[in-house]
Amino acid sequence: MQLGMPCCSLPALHQERILSGRRASCSNAASHLPVAPQASRQSAIHSGGHGRLHSEPATAGAARGSTVVVAAAGRPAPGGKRPGPPGKGSPGGPKGTKGKPSGSSGSSAKPKPKAPGGGSSRPPQRQQPASSSRSSAGGDAGRAGPGAASKPGLSPKMPRPAGSSAEAPEQPPSSALSRLAVAKPMTRGSSPAELRAVAAARDAADAAEAKARKAKSSSATSGSDDSAAAAAAAAAAVAGGAVAGGPLLGRLMTANTLPREGADGAASSSSSSSSGSSSGASALALKGLAGPGAASRGPQQADQEGAEEEAEEHEDLDEDAEGEEGEEDEGAEGDGFLLVADEDAGEGGAHDGGDVDVDGEGESDLFPEIQLNLPPPTKVKVKAAEYMQSCVTVADCPPPRYPEFAVIGRSNVGKSSLINMLTGRKDLALVSKEPGKTKCINHFIINENWYLVDLPGYGFAKVGFQGRQQFETFTKEYFTSRPNLAMVLLLVDASIPPQRIDLEYANWLTDNEVPFTIVFTKADKRRKGLTAAVRDSHVTAFKRSLLRDLAYLPPSLLTSAARGLGRGELLSFIAGLRVAYERSGRLEAIRQGMI
Ligand SMILES: Nc1nc2c(ncn2[C@@H]2O[C@H](COP(=O)(O)OP(=O)(O)OP(=O)(O)O)[C@@H](O)[C@H]2O)c(=O)[nH]1
Ligand SMILES: [Mg+2]
Numbered sequence: 097m098q099l100g101m102p103c104c105s106l107p108a109l110h111q112e113r114i115l116s117g118r119r120a121s122c123s124n125a126a127s128h129l130p131v132a133p134q135a136s137r138q139s140a141i142h143s144g145g146h147g148r149l150h151s152e153p154a155t156a157g158a159a160r161g162s163t164v165v166v167a168a169a170g171r172p173a174p175g176g177k178r179p180g181p182p183g184k185g186s187p188g189g190p191k192g193t194k195g196k197p198s199g200s201s202g203s204s205a206k207p208k209p210k211a212p213g214g215g216s217s218r219p220p221q222r223q224q225p226a227s228s229s230r231s232s233a234g235g236d237a238g239r240a241g242p243g244a245a246s247k248p249g250l251s252p253k254m255p256r257p258a259g260s261s262a263e264a265p266e267q268p269p270s271s272a273l274s275r276l277a278v279a280k281p282m283t284r285g286s287s288p289a290e291l292r293a294v295a296a297a298r299d300a301a302d303a304a305e306a307k308a309r310k311a312k313s314s315s316a317t318s319g320s321d322d323s324a325a326a327a328a329a330a331a332a333a334v335a336g337g338a339v340a341g342g343p344l345l346g347r348l349m350t351a352n353t354l355p356r357e358g359a360d361g362a363a364s365s366s367s368s369s370s371s372g373s374s375s376g377a378s379a380l381a382l383k384g385l386a387g388p389g390a391a392s393r394g395p396q397q398a399d400q401e402g403a404e405e406e407a408e409e410h411e412d413l414d415e416d417a418e419g420e421e422g423e424e425d426e427g428a429e430g431d432g433f434l435l436v437a438d439e440d441a442g443e444g445g446a447h448d449g450g451d452v453d454v455d456g457e458g459e460s461d462l463f464p465e466i467q468l469n470l471p472p473p474t475k476v477k478v479k480a481a482e483y484m485q486s487c488v489t490v491a492d493c494p495p496p497r498y499p500e501f502a503v504i505g506r507s508n509v510g511k512s513s514l515i516n517m518l519t520g521r522k523d524l525a526l527v528s529k530e531p532g533k534t535k536c537i538n539h540f541i542i543n544e545n546w547y548l549v550d551l552p553g554y555g556f557a558k559v560g561f562q563g564r565q566q567f568e569t570f571t572k573e574y575f576t577s578r579p580n581l582a583m584v585l586l587l588v589d590a591s592i593p594p595q596r597i598d599l600e601y602a603n604w605l606t607d608n609e610v611p612f613t614i615v616f617t618k619a620d621k622r623r624k625g626l627t628a629a630v631r632d633s634h635v636t637a638f639k640r641s642l643l644r645d646l647a648y649l650p651p652s653l654l655t656s657a658a659r660g661l662g663r664g665e666l667l668s669f670i671a672g673l674r675v676a677y678e679r680s681g682r683l684e685a686i687r688q689g690m691i
Pocket of ligand 2 (some may be wrong): 533534551
């Protein structure tokens, strides 16, 4: 399968003027992803308990979709409601070494180094505090972003209104793109009855699928046509979906009945099929992400592989990161999730969200994870990775010509480090022990055909309310209005228990139909009391907590920027998303000004 091809040359890209505010019109970056949420069950990682997330009435939640989100991705339709930013935002900033603040949306291409936002002894800072970026000139930095904040009904503290299920995203106006992925089975606020219905639907789908497989295998010997069985399975799934969440859910669940790749990589019959039709799409997801077998080889398992490695000081992180320029990524196939090694304590300081209560009673160990219709895993080589610019408004971002992947998470969770690890560059993004380093929307162009974006972290108390508001505002505005945003990587520190602010952020993304994938970080960390098992329990607890609001979990994987763990897996996942994105036609629509 061919990975995304450059639609235009880099020079051309640089010459193009920065897109001027086209935000809200775009429905959603992910809607185009040929994704299909799926209710496959994953074995769970046993953890000791789980978190109790909100104080909100347990509206059981519905599938809010993360799953859906992931799959669906939609952005709130104009006028749609956007719950206010969840947590507290924190400033952050990539390392500024070379470029100039985005604001330079100007036509020019290469950003000039700008004074380090806080810079220090580091080389030229490429990033600048929001307020200083050009966009800020436009008045963005400190203003209440057009995003959520300015929208009615938004509340910076994310608790979503109970019964928000009714907030089902509106269909974006005349979107020429497939909305398959936008389907949102259920939304938060679903009643317990709805949840039970979802569970029943899942069971029905699973049963139907099993039946179809059985029929297929028997037909193989009997020579009978298995299409009837498959159809029956699909029908059953649809029926289940209808019960649980309506037609859309049924549609999504239908995907469940499609052949999918086995956990071990045993390609299913349709693994190479083209996207689009459900029948052709390989219903499988990347190994270890959402596939049925994922469960068995989930993050936890990853631990076992590298569990004994020693943890490293944060400062040494870069040195340990795997991959050098041009290095071929290994492990995209087969090795599944990575990792883990061990080590020391958390950096402290950055969390102010508070641990989530963990109690773990009675929750199922089976985690229903969304399944994406992506191409088979592939090895990815990062041949080129360059810093482009920094800005604080969507209007000042680079032209939306390529699929874009943004990294978000609490301050100090390892966003910039992950970018360096993925690209195999030590100093592409600015890393610091001090929370709040990244302060702008920093664009990096990879292989000249996709963007990686580093964002300010949230939850950094020291920034103060106003500062958090600022960062949150433009960050969320970015999420909800960047037309080419293909996927958000929500980083969650696996070395600490679930943090309320992370859960809130996940809910916010879901509510706003921003597709996201959870990337657990710092899998290598070890300290007293933090063993691989404890780390796994954090991962499990986080997932369980999410399931209190979502019917399905978004894809997730475990990583360690210090060890390079998860690099191949994540690059492969991104490659698949890029292909899906291209096929969706959304980029083309953006290019043609349709979105
Ligand atoms: N042990 C370990 N430390 C890590 C890992 N990833 C990041 N760190 C350390 O965590 C600290 C913060 O890393 P950053 O990449 O700057 O975090 P960030 O999320 O970009 O932070 P802000 O920009 O402030 O929001 C640094 O000291 C890193 O070395 C990891 O995988 N393992
Ligand atoms: Mg950073």
